[in-house]
Amino acid sequence: MLEPAKRYTGYTAYEYLEPGVDLKEFRYAKQIGRVPPYAGLELSGVQRERTERLLREEIVISLHDHVQVFPEDMAQLREHIRTGREPTGYEGLARSGMTAVFDNGMDGTCCISSDAGWKYQDVLFDLGVRMADLAHQDFVVKAGSVADIRHAHETGRLAHVFALEAATMIENEVDRLDVLYGFGVRQIGIAYSEANTLGSGLKERGDGGLTYFGERAVTRMNKLGLAIDISHSGDRTALDVVEHSTKPVFITHCGSREVWPTSRMKPDALIKACAERGGVLGLEAAPHTTLSAAHPRHSIESVMDHFTHLVDIIGIDHIAFGPDTLFGDHVGLHNAFAGNLSIAQAHGTVDFEKVEYVDGLENPAECFYNIIGWLVSHGYSDDEIRKVVGGNTLRVLEEVWV
Numbered sequence: 347m348l349e350p351a352k353r354y355t356g357y358t359a360y361e362y363l364e365p366g367v368d369l370k371e372f373r374y375a376k377q378i379g380r381v382p383p384y385a386g387l388e389l390s391g392v393q394r395e396r397t398e399r400l401l402r403e404e405i406v407i408s409l410h411d412h413v414q415v416f417p418e419d420m421a422q423l424r425e426h427i428r429t430g431r432e433p434t435g436y437e438g439l440a441r442s443g444m445t446a447v448f449d450n451g452m453d454g455t456c457c458i459s460s461d462a463g464w465k466y467q468d469v470l471f472d473l474g475v476r477m478a479d480l481a482h483q484d485f486v487v488k489a490g491s492v493a494d495i496r497h498a499h500e501t502g503r504l505a506h507v508f509a510l511e512a513a514t515m516i517e518n519e520v521d522r523l524d525v526l527y528g529f530g531v532r533q534i535g536i537a538y539s540e541a542n543t544l545g546s547g548l549k550e551r552g553d554g555g556l557t558y559f560g561e562r563a564v565t566r567m568n569k570l571g572l573a574i575d576i577s578h579s580g581d582r583t584a585l586d587v588v589e590h591s592t593k594p595v596f597i598t599h600c601g602s603r604e605v606w607p608t609s610r611m612k613p614d615a616l617i618k619a620c621a622e623r624g625g626v627l628g629l630e631a632a633p634h635t636t637l638s639a640a641h642p643r644h645s646i647e648s649v650m651d652h653f654t655h656l657v658d659i660i661g662i663d664h665i666a667f668g669p670d671t672l673f674g675d676h677v678g679l680h681n682a683f684a685g686n687l688s689i690a691q692a693h694g695t696v697d698f699e700k701v702e703y704v705d706g707l708e709n710p711a712e713c714f715y716n717i718i719g720w721l722v723s724h725g726y727s728d729d730e731i732r733k734v735v736g737g738n739t740l741r742v743l744e745e746v747w748v
């Protein structure tokens with residue numbers, strides 16, 4: 347982990363509001379040191395210096411994370427989410443070394459945040475209050491273009507890119523994509539676990555592929571310059587999107603089904619098709635997703651088994667990282683929403699040992715230090731590391747974010 351970024355002045359989320367008067371108070375999880383630091387890297391002095399230099403100097407982009415802080419007590423989770431004010435973890439982000447992070451909203455992706463069906467309004471509310479908070483400080487800045495990311499890099503800031511896990515909230519109104527884009531959303535998933543008007547999610551029994559409306563939506567996303575994510579879409583829907591989109595598509599947070607056989611992972615044929623059209627796959631690290639037979643106890647080592655397999659099948663130019671971490675108890679979050687997130691369906695009958703957290707990739711503050719450290723200690727060159735920690739993503743964004 348790095349020293350805090352110089353630009354970070356100690357700002358905490360919504361500090362311009364009065365706790366207990368304007369917003370409900372919760373005890374939040376620690377952003378730094380909630381779990382012990384990863385001990386598995388064993389870098390020499392020279393390797394440590396190289397890791398820190400790369401993290402400081404390169405454009406480092408997380409294709410998928412959740413940068414909010416969650417309540418310390420996960421029993422308060424639903425009450426917390428209902429307030430619609432998720433605090434950004436500025437303190438942790440200041441030590442992450444990231445240049446840009448795709449921060450993903452879950453609203454309306456499945457029946458988590460809203461029981462009343464006001465999904466579209468929920469998204470706009472959440473985006474609005476998060477932006478109001480971002481506007482009160484000058485370290486984490488809203489980004490909507492490659493120029494914004496480069497500017498953040500040059501000025502020691504962190505570019506914050508709004509993303510949504512699924513497009514479910516547009517219902518059957520394609521113009522809502524324009525509204526979301528206008529509010530700052532720059533990447534959107536097609537379907538989450540559940541099917542929607544665009545296509546099928548990976549939880550469904552059958553997958554009818556991209557719908558006619560889904561085709562219209564993909565075309566509009568291409569025209570708007572809205573990056574597309576197929577991580578949670580069903581296999582056939584995902585392939586249809588790759589084929590229908592005129593721009594490269596992202597699989598922002600996933601791994602290979604060849605390495606770990608669950609429906610949450612993507613088949614290699616789909617990963618190859620995505621890469622052949624110029625797309626990039628970001629490696630996922632949410633608890634109990636990217637496991638491997640060699641490392642069935644989820645840690646950075648299991649994730650890197652997916653990495654080395656992907657290098658073999660699609661090459662270094664089509665790989666990135668979307669660790670999908672957050673500040674707080676991710677396993678507790680999964681347990682609270684197991685029914686909504688299709689976790690049981692994703693695992694099927696594969697046996698694995700449950701962990702309390704993913705060692706080495708537990709939160710947004712530590713991910714890229716450990717990823718780069720792992721790559722340095724496994725003989726990857728600066729050029730290869732530059733590509734997978736940000737360069738490949740930047741190349742695709744230059745094509746997609748017109």
Ligand SMILES: [Zn+2]
Nearest residue numbers: 511577578599
């Ligand atoms: Zn996700």
